Amino acid sequence: MRSSSLARREFLKLGAGLGLGAVFGWSNPAFAARLGTRATFRDNFLPRDTARNCVFIFLNGAPSHIDTFDLKVGRWTPSLLGVERLSTGIDWPSGLLPKLAQRTKQFSLVRSIETQEAAHERAQYYLETGRRLNPGLRNEIPNIGALVAFDFEQQGRRKETDTFPGFMRLGATQTDNGFLAANFAPFGENDVVRVTPPDGQIAFDRRMAILQTLNDTRSAVADGVRQPLPVFQEQATKIIKDPTAATTFAVDYNGAEVRRYGGGYFAYFLVLARNTLKANRGTRFIEINQYGWDHHQEIYTNPREGGLQQLGRNLDTGLSAFIDDLAAAPGTVPGKSLFDETLIVVMGEFGRTVGDLNRLGGRDHYPYAMSALLAGGGVKGGRVIGATDDAGAKVKDPGWEYKRAVHLPDIVTTIYSALGINWFQVLAGTPSGRPFYYVDPLAIGDERSYEIAGLF
Amino acid sequence: MKRIVFLCFMLVVALGLTLPNLISANRKMSRPEVQRSSRMRPECMVEAGTPAMRARRAAQETRAVTALLPEPEPGTAPAKMLSAKALAETSDNLIDQEIFAALAKKSIQPAAEATDEEFCRRVYFDLTGKQPSPDELTAYLNNKDAQKKEKLVNTLIGSPAFIDRWTNWMGDLLHMHVVDGGTPKDRNFVYSYLRNALAKNKPFDQIATDFITYTGRADQGPGNFLRQPMYFALAEGGPRQDAFDEAAAETVRTFLGVQAVCISCHDGAGHLESINLHLAESKRAAYWGIAAHFAQMDFASDDNETNGFIFISKRNAAGKYDANTQDGTGMRPGRSGGVIQPSFALFGGTVANSSEDPRVALARSITKSPQFSRAFANRMFAYFFTLGLVEPVDQFDLARQNINNPPPAPWDLQPSNPVLLNRLADFFQASNYDMAALMRLMVLSKAYGLSSRYDESKWNETYAPLYARKLVRRLQAEEVFDAIAFATEVPGLFYAFGIDTPFTSTMSLPGPEDPVYLEGKQVPRDISEDPYSVHTFLDLFGRGNRNTVGRSNRSSLGNALQLFNNYDTVLSRVYPFGYYNVQRNGLAVQLNKALSTRSTNLQSAIEKLFLKTLARRPTAAETKKLKIRAAGTQFASDLQWALLNRVDFLYNY
Known part of the structure; x- marks a missing residue:
């Protein structure tokens, strides 16, 4: 939940210069007029x-x-x-x-x-x-x-x-x-339904180790320091290894x-x-x-x-x-x-x-x-x-x-x-x-x- | 390795604060500036954004993928780095001349040439949608013929897999799907038409003409293309003018690469000044002029089919486009202005001659227009080079194409390389719209043959839209599935809606409805899987439905989870798990057995798996690491799983 000072800052930003109509070169007088009366919008902005x-x-x-x-x-x-x-x-x-x-x-x-x-x-x-x-x-x-x-x-x-x-x-x-x-x-x-490895975490870890080995492109294999997987594989792995995931899904x-x-x-x-x-x-x-x-x-x-x-x-x-x-x-x-x-x-x-x-x-x-x-x-x-x-x-x-x-x-x-x-x-x-x-x-x-x- | 710097996301908050110079409503329109947000996070990328962002994203994906490719074998001579100037001057390929000239102008070093191995896999996927078999790869690598590239390309173009792949590609473009309420027969006609056209290398202008002008039963001719947009309009209970407008929108978008539908509801003025100059200056009435070409189309349906009805189009020579509809009827604001003559004026043409079928006139106007050639050449370029010269490919702004008449500041010419796009369009037109010739020009260029690897210490974000390195692309859904099936030797059998004989690849399937269950036809479990499972897999890899959901080749969390844990498609092909109690006996399972009985050794098993799965040989370093890691009775399965989860499996690099 955000602090009230942040909310106030937001309000100030929102209150100033609403150039919406101008941005699109669209000068509908009704629109421009409504934008002019900012005070009435106060409560609805936050x-x-x-x-x-x-x-x-x-x-x-x-x-x-x-x-x-x-x-x-x-x-x-x-x-x-x-x-x-x-x-x-x-x-x-x-x-x-x-x-x-x-x-x-x-x-x-x-x-x-x-x-x-x-x-x-x-x-x-x-x-x-x-x-x-x-x-x-x-x-x-x-x-x-x-x-x-x-x-x-x-x-x-x-x-x-x-x-x-x-x-x-x-x-x-x-x-x-x-x-x-x-x-x-x-x-x-x-x-x-793809979050839990069908044959269990141990098997998943075993094959993941092979993938990690291949993905480590430095010539020396340094245990514990590995290349990150591509972003989505990282995300997927995090979910798979998150202990709550198995029970959640x-x-x-x-x-x-x-x-x-x-x-x-x-x-x-x-x-x-x-x-x-x-x-x-x-x-x-x-x-x-x-x-x-x-x-x-x-x-x-x-x-x-x-x-x-x-x-x-x-x-x-x-x-x-x-x-x-x-x-x-x-x-x-x-x-x-x-x-x-x-x-x-x-x-x-x-x-x-x-x-x-x-x-x-x-x-x-x-x-x-x-x-x-x-x-x-x-x-x-x-x-x-x-x-x-x-x-x-x-x-x-x-x-x-x-x-x-x-x-x-x-x-x-x-x-x-x-x-x-x-x-x-x-x-x-x-x-x-x-x-x-x-x-x-x-x-x-x-x-x-x-x-x-x-x-x- | 260097960390990859991600694109910062740009946020505009609609305030006078950030746009102080745009407060006045009377000021001449200029492009809104964007303001960087104070809170920028690497994850907040906008994927399919503006052309510049799309270029940056393509480059970032390329860097992320190539960072994980194996290092070259120690002792291999470093690839020769030719200067852009030399490449521009020594090539007789117009793509090379223009791309390298642009690079030379900025003193940018192009990437080295891709290795034979990389090129072979790349061009096989791009032309045929599948990788080379180990034998095909080995044959190519061992071939000493200086012309082997050309010969390979000539073998691939026109091959059965080529026809499968390009029917699929054209099917995305030309509404090859079962239309709402329709029967698969209409779609399946399009399928056989396209296969035939590709086998004969039918000129693209003739294909376009056939699709625009067809009259008759849609199971006997390509009537499907217009059926879907018109159905969409009429299903809303709207007036026929909506149907003509929708048909025009789809036709113009597909064949001219212009998203003109905006001005089917309102004049461009006051709406499009910061989006499309040509359309901003265009009127709704001009759009109606295009739509009026469809006004002599009457449609009926043959309701005697069990699966939906067959669309039948007829010509009604008295049909007219009457701009006279009320607000609230149909999908568009009311129209006024009386009868509109079919006219190509929106795109620089004239009123159609009233003596012929206006759709024939439209097809001729479209196919004769330079924009027809430009649009298609750009689509094809976007396919082979991952990034079009105009992006997105159906957002051409016709007021920003002419080198001799550039748009006013702050606009620039739209194509990232205007000279190249012009020359490609000219080439395509001069070749009589020969698709195979265009493909050949593209894949045999040196620019296409560059490596996707680059010395990252010398890379700069601005190089992205200049093709200094080959940009990677994720394989499309059908390629991924078929590659898994091929690598694991559990090939699959698939039934298509309305066709009795099964298919042996997902790429060859006619439409996004496939595969289906067919009454009485069970796919054998040892070589294939539940159609629903295949269908879901393809959808989750972004196949789309060729209608409301476009194809997407973006990689995602969902992709990662499928390749990690999908039982039906991946794990039961790679491991000796049962599939509906049937043993699938894939390649890895066989290798596990062979390793345990010592009828093969680790070296051989590793090589076999790499060649079959990644279409390349393992490096010495990879083999060494794997031999150290090899353990257990499932090692071949573990290794193949790992290979299927490698970037050099999922991407064409």
């Missing part, structure tokens, strides 16, 4: 710095918001949803998500989000990067996880003992580290822990993520995918794997166990738990159509209203930011001081702020030559992005 990790659970396919986080009851509501008003005043589908209902004091909801994309590929890209897909820049834009890992590294917040990569990704994403160095490439479920897919989390790949991912965070070896951003929420048909009645009930049950069991385990684990600061230091964000890429079901018994893509669940990392539980109208069709009350709905760059800003990352930073050195903004100032017209302070 990263909140309440978390050191972020877990982003991506409900891939986009869940129906009115059946989950923004419950709306109507003639379509099946009994399986189990409508309940929780002690925190939140209307909740306790039939679908019973365990989370019991933990209502630990999470908050944002119900006033809208997005500008309604097609999966583009909308998911938007969620992964906080910016709209520009095919010309596709190769260079990094996932926000890679940027987080990068920022921690270059701010000196990565320690000697941090052997694991900063960005972990479980399940697939469209984006990786983009133009950032390969150190910030995602580390995934196919990599963690050796998760039995069919074992008791995964079963406690609900069984299946999503539970496996959550257990891996929990272990990785507890190991405290430098992984700061973990993206976890749960697939199958794209319920265009039979949303309530699909009895097979992947229906709302099944996915809801998996999410409910897994996320609850995850919150419990993180809350029970100590943080790095006395008095704080790992849950206190980990911001959890759970959301999909857009909402789904409201009211009566479509003719296939499902709901279709809907960008005008969607919700997110946030917990930990400084988020105060039991709050609801914003509200949609009675049908859940559009944002009625944005829930914050800015007179517009919450947009995805605001979610990204909130994440960076919680992690103590200065989200106004701009990086040079992209292949296209365009400066790279941590938060794209042009994602939605010339709209500025803000953190959702009401969560904290």
